[in-house]
Amino acid sequence: MKILQIMTELGFGGAERVVLDLCRTMTAQGHTVHLAVMKELPEQNMREDFKKLGIYPDILKINSFRDWKKIKKLRKLIREYKPDVIHSHLMHPNLISRIANYKTGIPLVNTIHISERRSGQKKFFLMDSFTHALCDQYTAVSDASARFHEKAIYLKEGSIRTIRNGVDPAEPRTPEELLAAKDRWQVSMCSKLLGAVGRLDRQKGFDRLLRILPALEKHVPAGETWGIVFLGEGSERENLEALLSKYSHRNLIVRFPGFEKDAASFAQAFDAFVMPSRYEGYGLVFAEAISLGLPCVYAPVDSLPELAEGVPNAFPARFDKPEEDEKTAALIAEAMVMPRSEKRTLCTVETMTEQYLALYQELKQKGNKK
Secondary structure, eight states, X not given: OEEEEEESOOSSOHHHHHHHHHHHHHHHTTOEEEEEESSOOOSSOOHHHHHTTTOOOEEOOOOSTTOHHHHHHHHHHHHHHOOSXXXXXXXXXXXXXXXXXXXXXXXXXXXXXXXOOOTTOHHHHHHHHHHGGGXXXXXXXXXXXXXXXXXXXXXXXXXXXXXXXXXXXXXXXXHHHHHHHHHHHTOTTOSEEEEEESOSSGGGTHHHHHHTHHHHHTTSOTTOOEEEEEEOOOTTHHHHHHHHTTOOOTTEEEEEEEOOTTHHHHGGGOSEEEEOOSOOSSOHHHHHHHHTTOOEXXXXXXXXXXXXXXXXXXXXXOTTOGGGHHHHHHHHHHHHTSOOOOOOOSSOHHHHHHHHHHHHHHHHHHHHHO
8 A cells, every 4th residue: 555644844752753653564564655744854853764664755844824835746746656545644734635635536534643722723723624524534642632623623522533652662771771871861879760751842741840849859758869850852941941940959850861762761760750741642651651560640631541541550640730739749759669560551553553554445445436
């Protein structure tokens, strides 16, 4: 099968990682995959990862819906490549793919990766509502995101199909490698380590975790120092560092080591994992932490309760309520000394890929009958 994947950019975000996993698995099964990318490459990008699969992305540099020449370039790519199926990811590629694919007869899958709550998005939801009939199947990466998006664009409940993101077990790391990671993060002197992974972005709620530090400090045993690392990079770094400077935390060491490409495997160095997000679509790093058996404290938003269901050492906390900071700090402190649970994989990359391929085949067969 010939498949065209379309995405926003090639940064190291969750959606990009999912598309890379899909491309890797599909090409390994003998399918032909091409990739079109809307925006210019960020400084840290996944281009080389796709090239290793023999996929050389077309960088279209479409920055608005007024870039008609570049949207026409995507339409030309579709006509020349002649894919059996087109699969776009995230809001802007979903909308633009409908324009570029208009009346080609090629099945189009649009996938929602997040329960979008940023301000200024209403116009895009309206555009989505008016044009959703131009895609053959809408999917979302969680039930929560599916229901959220259905309400946002006035679709009947159940219209959007859920296909969960796949997460494979993390690559094992030796004790020496984990010690080296702690040295790299400058937390080797800490007796316990709390980890958070993700873009340094307001959505991830890392500012809310920093707010809890004075309450958490009270739970560190005398003579010990606990570490907190934020693995990721983003526009909020300066704000987070400024916020951190306001707090006195003598027995807590907080580090922002930056982006860690193999964060899932190095998360094995954590004693506990925390995810204080304001909103999510899936929570790939949360699923990875669960797959390691790490004790987790998470904000019960969107898809995260779905992922935590039945996990004995995953605990919800109200990071959105400052009046509950003492309670949240106590929960984090409890998680820090808790043993790991049995490792569990919620959905593998292979299972995710099989579900998408089955959908592609279903849509292709429908198209052949028309």
